[in-house]
Amino acid sequence: MERLAGRIMLLGGARRALLAFLAGAFGVLALPPFGFFAALFVSFTLLVWLLDGVGGGPLARLRNAFAIGWMFGWGYFVAGLWWLGHALMIDAEEFAWALPLAVLGLPAFLALYYGLAAMVARLFWSDGMGRIAALAFGFGLGEWLRSFLATGFPWNAVGYGIMPMPLMMQSAHLVGLFGISALAVFVFCTPALLATRRGLLPGAAIAIALFAAHLGYGAYALTVPETPVRGGEVTVRLVQPRIDQAQKLDDGSREAVFAEHLKLSTEALKEGGKRPDIIVWPETSVPYILTQNHEALARIADMLEPGQVLLAGAVRAEDMGPGLEPRYYNSIYVIDDAGQIVGASDKVHLVPFGEYLPFEDLWHELGVDQAIADMPGGFSAAARRALLTLPNGLILYPLICYEAIFPDEVTGDVARADVILNVTNDAWFGNTPGPYQHFQQARVRAVEEGRPLIRDANNGISAFVDAKGRIVAGLDFDTKGVVQSTVGGKLNATLDDAARSLYFGLIMTVLAVVALSARIGFSLRRD
Structure with a gap:
């Protein structure tokens, strides 16, 4: 694993860009109609190692991190949204000219959010668990911004990749889509710690606990009784x-x-x-x-x-x-x-x-x-x-x-x-x-x-x-x-959007604190 990570970190130029693109595209297998959520473990592990290899001065590192995140996002959105072109071909005589904009242009725009996520993460980069907390924070921020900027388009947010079945959807009731997305990225990035070993035990323990809580809460929530709706049996x-x-x-x-x-x-x-x-x-x-x-x-x-x-x-x-x-x-x-x-x-x-x-x-x-x-x-x-x-x-x-x-x-x-x-x-x-x-x-x-x-x-x-x-x-x-x-029943005691937003804010705060603390410790060790 260390040798593989080292080879990926040393990639440069077109080979690094191509791997970032393919890593993003591979992650789409986690989404419907496939539902193979394990694909995102591969995608985000590769992304962490690619970002590990970013070098140069402070501005160059941020610029290169943005480029890697953008290529990763471009691959993810091209593979996940290529079907938008089908709508243009229904009236091909009128709209076929816009096909490249839909299939390549919109994904290129959406990839800006993932470029931003990688760049923000690189600001707090370290050599252990802190860097996957930083990337989780960056993607949580990116997905949240993607939901409302420029009218918003949160289609295929990363969090959907860890919700292929009802058992794995219930946590969304607690922390919402964006909270799930941030925590999911942390879990998906954990295999990257196998390469350096630093932070492996606490990182793996937290990831396993998060995933177990995700499944455990899902199993509990599926047993909560529902209340009949108004109007009787309809x-x-x-x-x-x-x-x-x-x-x-x-x-x-x-x-x-x-x-x-x-x-x-x-x-x-x-x-x-x-x-x-x-x-x-x-x-x-x-x-x-x-x-x-x-x-x-x-x-x-x-x-x-x-x-x-x-x-x-x-x-x-x-x-x-x-x-x-x-x-x-x-x-x-x-x-x-x-x-x-x-x-x-x-x-x-x-x-x-x-x-x-x-x-x-x-x-x-x-x-x-x-x-x-x-x-x-x-x-x-x-x-x-x-x-x-x-x-x-x-x-x-x-x-x-x-x-x-x-x-x-x-x-x-x-x-x-x-x-x-x-x-x-x-x-x-x-x-x-x-x-x-x-x-x-x-x-x-x-x-x-x-x-x-x-x-x-x-x-x-x-x-x-x-x-x-x-x-x-x-x-x-x-x-x-x-x-x-x-018509089925509804849940009586439910969390509202304000509560989910609060929990999302707490998740982002914890991730930021972990990432910043690790970055400070990393800087002190280097000095």
Whole structure:
């Protein structure tokens, strides 16, 4: 091990950059659909040894550390997000030119956070356990910043790599995604101590204790009883129509798309099955502006039986007055059996370039007229999230599409809700790792908040997930059909985001103190 570490530390130039890139890319095996979390032990051990080999003056060491972290991040994000290019190829004539920006450019930008993480760690670098505490601190900081800077994009945060199953998701309820990410990096880096032996025993002991606590708390949390939600036993049907995205964008296919949703919603029940109280359609499933199409609302009313409610993803138009273009919102409607819209919630966190153009005037000058989602002027973001209260009293916390990847999008209002509702259209990304990664992140939101999750996707993955992240029932990816289940219970005593933020701050403080103390001791030994 010492010989291998020494050879890696002595690498320079292109070979060092290539190994950093490959180390990051290999770590993606820890993420869905693979779930091989041990891959990150290899990735972060290599990263520690590469950073051990950084030499030169103070500024050169920081610059080189940043470059290594950036290459590591670039490999991680290229391998983990290459599937974003699939969305551009649906309308290749219009957007194929942007393929390199999506597949290579966005990962290059996101890699800046990992470059920053490595550079911050190098400030406190030492020769023992302190350096892995420093790297854990750096990555905790980087992942936290990535969640909100430049609108945020915390997709595939490192912490997800140590949460491949419900047993290993429960700690997120205590310390949140970013606390898990920081502690996970410490654990993943521990094998690097085998090379120098300095700090091996305390480092390994702490890592083993952390991992054991991670599993132990998970086993305990899975036994905590749940409380029934409001409204009694409610049966929900999820409609997964598997509509090709090109067909959804074709105006001539609107009737066929709408008819398919209606047909699946009334599909005959299996023997002994209960009539659903609630039917859910995925994001932007309604191909019409419902407030302008009374016939479509009448057909929905005819489809619904007395007492049933439809939750449907749809585009909502808001009239801005004479001579002005309407505003469009990506929304969820609540429609009763009379065809009346009795509730609505608009998307708050829009996808840059997908649903709107940031710096729109600049892009227009460059010849880019619209975002990928083809709406005049793009979508508008809601000022605040509206909870959905159903006629039976059940309260839903709505998250539309990729809003489910943001822990901070689940605000304190979730305490008033019984269930998290996530509707999405992952048909943009085809049969790639993207939909599987998206599903895992939505499951972790359920665990963080102690709320069951109802998730409906156009082509999958649609599922009922309990408050511990366990899949109760669902449909496989790229399967057309429906699935029914009753709404699961919620956790009574749950931690809020403020408590998780406090614990994250304590974790970062401890890591910083360990790293700084080790750095001071390292400097004194050298002197």
